[in-house]
Amino acid sequence: MKKLVSLLLLAALLCTVLVLPVSADEADGGWDFSEEYPDAEPTGVTINVYNWGEYISNGTEGSLDVNAEFTRRTGIGVNYTTFDTNESLYSKLAGGGADYDVIFPSDYMISKMIAENMLEELDFSNIPNFEYIDEQFRDPDYDAGSAHSVPYTWGTVGLFYNVDYVTEPVTSWSILWDEQYKDKILMFDNPRDAFAIAQMRLGFSLNTTNSGEWEEAAMLLKEQKPLVQAYVMDQIFDKMESGEAWLAPYYSGDAGVLVEENDSIEFIIPEEGTNFFVDAMCIPAGSAHKAEAEAYINFMCDPEIAGANMDYVGYATPETAAKEYLEPETVENPIFYPDEETLRNTEVFVNLPAETSALIDTLWAEVKMGGPGDAAVLIAIIVVFLGIYVAIIIWKKRKHKREMM
Template structure:
């Protein structure tokens, strides 16, 4: 009987070992792939029909979740708990995430369409070899104004200080944006690392407060469409929606300098569906899909073939596709580091409190 028990025990051990091996092989074979793709992107930042078509083509269900700032996105991914397979941060945040080892290097053998991207948008300072990111959209920061509500249209940042705009300007609620145009209005870089220049810019912004009606986020679009203010500082894509909603609105990019921003697709290190993320990147790099996305969202596409599909008026609109001369004066946000960014944040908060 003891021999029988020993035999049976041996059989059980062998079965369990074989089961463990098969489970391990199965996990290895499915590693990086699931039937769901979790995308973390800005709100209203993709044509939803593209998500449906991606699922129909690949069988991968898309869980599309949104954030309203780079900092919120960074914190959520950093904390873990929720798995995101693909995210769309901006340039300075991409640099920060690379430094903190939060991103997976792209397997470019699994991506088709990189050659479709305009070379001028590749190899930039925040990801010099595009090892971790590929362009999604790009755009500018500029000035929206209602031509029926102003006598003199603003063209440069320093024009915002005109007494004509008293209590009639809305600002986007962004530290880099407001501190940036404050610095540029004085002839400084929006990436200034000089504390004296930052203090000077903050003091200059204090002088702007009589003209500032509100500092708001996404609702700035609705306010401008409804003629709630004469002037606003906002992003090009937001401006596009405003212009569509109110025929009296115009958008201008200050020719002396402004922010040139990029939102790129990346794969967070905690991703589970790595193959699906690569497949989605390839899907969005197809010119016809990039064109449809640009039509829906209103931001500038980094894919020339997609741009060529847009109507001629849009293609030739220098507010959204600036001239080479204007582009030469544009600056991309640098990752300033925690200490310096803290100084920017403190000065911006003081500005917001000062105007109250």
């Protein structure tokens, strides 16, 4: 593996960068920082970090254990847990029972949380490595002035397919509605990504506020439902690798796992276009360890750490400097870093008005249940059972009165 340069030196809670020679471990392809950074004294502080699943370098397969390295350098502990959708992240925080210090929401969810005062403003004097974030990722529409977020990764949504079973040319999202692949199709288990695919097929904006367009997209998803084997998130890995499923939409960064480990799996960005997304690091309002959380974000922005992290995760980095620590074939791979023509045919999610979000939730529930007809049947069944239950209670009370007489 190539030689590595530029090391991060953290002092107490604030971080400064020194440029020192470092090399990767030649024997096992791992990352070794032990000689340059002696262990820090434990601070007695542990931060709670909440991230997507399969979204950080964890020390397996010779990779850098990012959280362990942060603790070793700073003495700050990390309690690390994962979520699978932006909506589940939001529900956890909005419910008030969560106590997190660093979270990793996507663009549209960041703007929603800002609007609801759910995020802390960042103190960038504690995050000097923000200077490495490329200009195009600063001051985004979802967070004016980058006041509440620091980009972590970016990517696009594409379509995975197994060439052993799908032999026709795959160019369009429409193949996810092809009846010949019934029970071999996977679909996103979150409304925003699932609706986006239907909207792209219909030629609608991913951020439309036209209720008729959302209802039309929902009808298309209802038509697809009988063909869908399962609505999934990270389960896509096992199902596609085993051949249990043949077609699935998912995020470009995961192509590094699926395509490289299975020669039968290919990945394309359909001709109708796709979603361009940014996931970023934020601090929830009321964090008990804000300075330590900022130290963590700063650590994650160090180009060498970011490079080691993305080398394992596979997603695109928002730091040009971090690409110096990635293999050239990764940086040149259009799956991870699409060309400008492809990127021009993408759209970023934005936060939608409350009434549109409520409509989406209702329509998504109908899609998952099979439509409003099925929902009515379910309600009718519940009413019947309640009626039977009430009748039994009344009968028992009357019987008890007779026995007492």
